[in-house]
Amino acid sequence: MRPAPPPSCRHRADLDRLKRQRLGTLLEAILPANAFYAAKLGASPRLPVSFDDLAEWPFTTKDELVAGAVATGAPANLTFDRATYVRYHQTSGTHGRPLPVFDSAADWEWWMDCWRLVLDRGAVGPGDRVLVASSFGPYLGFWSAFDGVISRGAMAIPCGGMSSVARLDLARSTAATVLVATPSYALHLAQVAEAAGIDTRALPIRLVLVAGEPGGSVPGVRAALEGGWGATVLDHAGASEVGPWGVGGDASAAYAMAGAPRRDPGSAEGSPWLEVIEEWFHPEFLPLDTPGGSDSTGLAELVLTTLGRVGAPVIRYRTGDVVRPSWPTAAEVAAGATPRVRLSGGILGRTDDMLVVRGVNIFPSAVDGILRSFPEVVEYRLTVDSRERLDHLAVEIEDQLHAPARVADELRLRLGLRIDVSEVPLGSLPRFEGKGRRVVDRRPRDRHRPHAP
Numbered sequence: 001m002r003p004a005p006p007p008s009c010r011h012r013a014d015l016d017r018l019k020r021q022r023l024g025t026l027l028e029a030i031l032p033a034n035a036f037y038a039a040k041l042g043a044s045p046r047l048p049v050s051f052d053d054l055a056e057w058p059f060t061t062k063d064e065l066v067a068g069a070v071a072t073g074a075p076a077n078l079t080f081d082r083a084t085y086v087r088y089h090q091t092s093g094t095h096g097r098p099l100p101v102f103d104s105a106a107d108w109e110w111w112m113d114c115w116r117l118v119l120d121r122g123a124v125g126p127g128d129r130v131l132v133a134s135s136f137g138p139y140l141g142f143w144s145a146f147d148g149v150i151s152r153g154a155m156a157i158p159c160g161g162m163s164s165v166a167r168l169d170l171a172r173s174t175a176a177t178v179l180v181a182t183p184s185y186a187l188h189l190a191q192v193a194e195a196a197g198i199d200t201r202a203l204p205i206r207l208v209l210v211a212g213e214p215g216g217s218v219p220g221v222r223a224a225l226e227g228g229w230g231a232t233v234l235d236h237a238g239a240s241e242v243g244p245w246g247v248g249g250d251a252s253a254a255y256a257m258a259g260a261p262r263r264d265p266g267s268a269e270g271s272p273w274l275e276v277i278e279e280w281f282h283p284e285f286l287p288l289d290t291p292g293g294s295d296s297t298g299l300a301e302l303v304l305t306t307l308g309r310v311g312a313p314v315i316r317y318r319t320g321d322v323v324r325p326s327w328p329t330a331a332e333v334a335a336g337a338t339p340r341v342r343l344s345g346g347i348l349g350r351t352d353d354m355l356v357v358r359g360v361n362i363f364p365s366a367v368d369g370i371l372r373s374f375p376e377v378v379e380y381r382l383t384v385d386s387r388e389r390l391d392h393l394a395v396e397i398e399d400q401l402h403a404p405a406r407v408a409d410e411l412r413l414r415l416g417l418r419i420d421v422s423e424v425p426l427g428s429l430p431r432f433e434g435k436g437r438r439v440v441d442r443r444p445r446d447r448h449r450p451h452a453p
Helices: 012-030 035-041 050-058 064-070 105-121 140-151 166-174 183-194 219-229 330-332 364-371 404-415
Strands: 083-092 100-104 127-133 155-158 178-180 209-210 232-239 242-250 273-276 281-287 300-305 316-324 342-344 355-357 360-362 377-387 390-399 420-422 438-439
Touching: 012 342, 035 300, 050 281, 064 316, 064 364, 083 105, 100 105, 100 377, 105 140, 105 232, 105 242, 127 140, 127 166, 140 155, 140 178, 155 166, 166 183, 166 316, 183 209, 209 219, 209 242, 219 232, 355 390, 364 377, 364 390, 364 404, 390 404, 404 420
Parallel strands: 127 155, 127 178, 178 209, 209 232, 377 438, 390 420
Antiparallel strands: 083 100, 232 242, 242 273, 273 342, 281 300, 300 316, 355 360, 377 390
């Protein structure tokens, strides 16, 4: 049994010192054995005096890793011989060809160290019963969550291959206290429960841990989740090729401590955010090149360096995730907040899915947050096409009130755009267990798009 990792750092200087030490340890472990990074960095790169020095190092992109996998059947960034690796997974393939992901036994223990910091935020531990609502295919995220729950001494409950109603019955029969799901599926599960006459708020679930897509840090989506389950929502972010890098927070610091009373929906003070788990990941932020200008928006692409995944490291990896970084004040840290960087509103979108509509930058997650503020909107689909070289948005909604005009008015008020909103029959739009795919892009392929990694 490996020793427990040290507690999270409470001061910025201590956190930076730990990160530099872990980066040095990583480089010593992977070079020159890792041919991919030996070619990029040299066999013995100079350890940065500060993390600002990393700007001199080249980026890593998913295309590079995929190219290696196409040629050899394995990602390009492996440090060891294939016989060292004991776990095979794949990325979801949402944004291109699925990438195979290999982990050694030691790397999987590192995943558990990261998950400890996520689950501790929700006080998940002995006595909890955690329903992991996933089909458990090769996608890595829910496998790591499942093992992470076990590593914290809680009961992990699988429900692959089960219908939504059967999963709800399992949650009830096991008295599950935590639900792990994508935001889309957690919302769908609550809707199925309502149709089946199951009161989700009467279940003992106190925490809904969401991951896999934006939503848990979007106020409208989180309020819908809280209202549907009568539970606190904890956001989490990760990527199969990077690791479990983010954990949610909000200004109320109500983190679903065991035995604490449930919050009323929407009661959190201030906007939610994601924290980068900097103990194991170093973040950088590339200002986003948008028509609105990066200085005015504060938007940036998130770049991550892993600090402990020796078997398959990524250094200066362009995630393609669009974020708005901020840092806690000295007063907040003194009051007990972590010194980690915050991503206000979580992941706001992708560099390759930003829409520019009549000069306004729009991410699908912004539309999602607004639509989820209407509890009567059961499901939706957003279509973008081109009219006279300009992007045009249209939204279809399943609306129990049969009043799409009110939704159109709110979109125009919040986004400053007139968007066509039409009603479609209840149950006619697709549902999703994994990542929701609610955006249909009908623009010509040669249309300009924001830069992607």
